[in-house]
Amino acid sequence: MxxxxxxxxxxxxxxxxxxxxxxxxxxxxxxxxxxxxxxxxxxxxxxxxxxxxxxxxxxxxxxxxxxxxxxxxxxxxxxxxxxxxxxxxxxxxxxxxxxxxxxxxxxxxxxxxxxxxxxxxxxxxxxxxxxxxxxxxxxxxxxxxxxxxxxxxxxxxxEAPPRFLASGIADAMATWVEARSVIANGGKTMAGGIPTIAGEAIAEKCEEVLFKYGHLAYESVKAKVVTPPLEAVVEANTLLSGLGFESGGLAAAHAIHNGFTALEGEIHHLTHGEKVAFGTLVQLALEKRSLEEIERYIAFYISLGLPVTLEDIKLKDASKEDIMKVAEAATIEEETIHAAFDVTADDVADAIIAADQYAKAFKEKHA
Ligand SMILES: [Zn+2]
Missing domain, CATH: 3.40.50.1970 (Rossmann fold)
Structure with missing residues (x-):
């Protein structure tokens, strides 16, 4: 290809x-x-x-x-x-x-x-x-x-609400997580081919910039001022993430986000990035990632006011059927999850429950 x-x-x-x-x-x-x-x-x-x-x-x-x-x-x-x-x-x-x-x-x-x-x-x-x-x-x-x-x-x-920047950071944090899984699987990207070295490098740099400057940029927006860290994060959220997702590959995080839009109710008040934040944790739960690595993402999201549990995305009382509905929508044939994963709706439903449980355990440990 x-x-x-x-x-x-x-x-x-x-x-x-x-x-x-x-x-x-x-x-x-x-x-x-x-x-x-x-x-x-x-x-x-x-x-x-x-x-x-x-x-x-x-x-x-x-x-x-x-x-x-x-x-x-x-x-x-x-x-x-x-x-x-x-x-x-x-x-x-x-x-x-x-x-x-x-x-x-x-x-x-x-x-x-x-x-x-x-x-x-x-x-x-x-x-x-x-x-x-x-x-x-x-x-x-x-x-x-x-x-x-x-x-x-x-x-x-x-001058935009800080929540918007945090949402953009969450959307951009998914970029490397998804691209590396597509690259590892030799999957196809939204650009219609396999990823280039350029696409890979950009996606990886995106995450590096966000972990480094994400907090300072968030504080800059709270104070409504333009700073070098804000310029760096705006570029990461917009250009690096944009090029990185399109030519690096989307995978499970966005498919799970799309799955959540199939539900009714309060979840519709969440931003795209907020749903993607939880979707990213679900993708990490589908992979064999270490505790240390998963906790780094959970801690980063919490510090930016982003959701990490089902309760945070207004699905505390979601039934097993609701979770299955999300998982089924996330694994329809056209979905990007198949660019990186050989999984069924049942596997995704389990990963949703697991991601929620990991984040709840993290919160308890750091309460
Ligand atoms: Zn997105």
Missing amino acids: ERIFISPAKYVQGKNAIETIGGHLEGVGEKAVVIADKTVWDIAGHKVTAELKKSNISSEEAVFNGEASQEEMKRIAGIAEKAGASIVIGVGGGKTLDTAKAVSDEINGYTVIVPTAASTDAPTSGLSVVYSEQGAFENYRFYHKNPDLVLVDTKIVA
């Missing part, structure tokens, strides 16, 4: 980077559709359109309704088409950005991604996760190209 590595054409990150967006789009087009949800329009959307105006690019404003569903993607693509836009700019979190990619694909546009938090590794990839209107995982949608420009303003990221 071939080695494949894919990436966005340009990545820009820095304090007040939004002020440079017009310069990066010089000669690209004259009409943009800018997509953001209601809250983000106030935080960053209008800043973006004001900067575009300075570079003679006019904007059609689209308000994202909150779910990256097929219906929403079609609706906004209609707005873009009607406006005659050739540039599609998504401003906000993972679901807004995934919707912007789909809209741009529909109109064959120039894709610009402006994350307002470092909360997921969605920005750089050439795929979207599509959810139902009710928020259940439906499928991955792949595009013929990655975004043309990813622009991260770290001043805006520093």
Whole structure:
């Protein structure tokens, strides 16, 4: 099988980077559709359109309704088409950005991604996760190209809730855990081939940066300031994790995350990264990892306020049937778990219970 590595054409990150967006789009087009949800329009959307105006690019404003569903993607693509836009700019979190990619694909546009938090590794990839209107995982949608420009303003990221950064750290912590398992198994990545040395190196570096600077970055965001550790972690959460998951491989952690979206109830209030944090512990429980190694992850997650037990992800009273439902959804034929593991739903259900028990024992020991 071939080695494949894919990436966005340009990545820009820095304090007040939004002020440079017009310069990066010089000669690209004259009409943009800018997509953001209601809250983000106030935080960053209008800043973006004001900067575009300075570079003679006019904007059609689209308000994202909150779910990256097929219906929403079609609706906004209609707005873009009607406006005659050739540039599609998504401003906000993972679901807004995934919707912007789909809209741009529909109109064959120039894709610009402006994350307002470092909360997921969605920005750089050439795929979207599509959810139902009710928020259940439906499928991955792949595009013929990655975004043309990813622009991260770290001043805006520093002002986002600390929980968002912690969620992005959790999403990025899964990257090396999943990539190394795919590499060990010779599995296929989201880029459609086996991992490159580049994909492997990037995924491994991602985890190194997070263990080293994760806490300092979290404290920086609590104080709403931009620091060198925050810049490092924003790059790890966004660029390293983005390239690392797409060209390094997804495996069990994300499949288990997807499985959890099949349940009803309070779990839907958790962020993507929070569910991935627990999914990562489940993947470690599926592997033959030492106590020391598993406890390093549990301690790191707890210190960032991330969930580590079923109770933490609002599933304290989950029945055996519920756990089995998650495990079955995580092991459907199309799921990424098969890129690294030869396991059944029953094995995954056991690993979910084991991960919960390991974390409970850790908490008791350190109470
Ligand atoms: Zn993720």
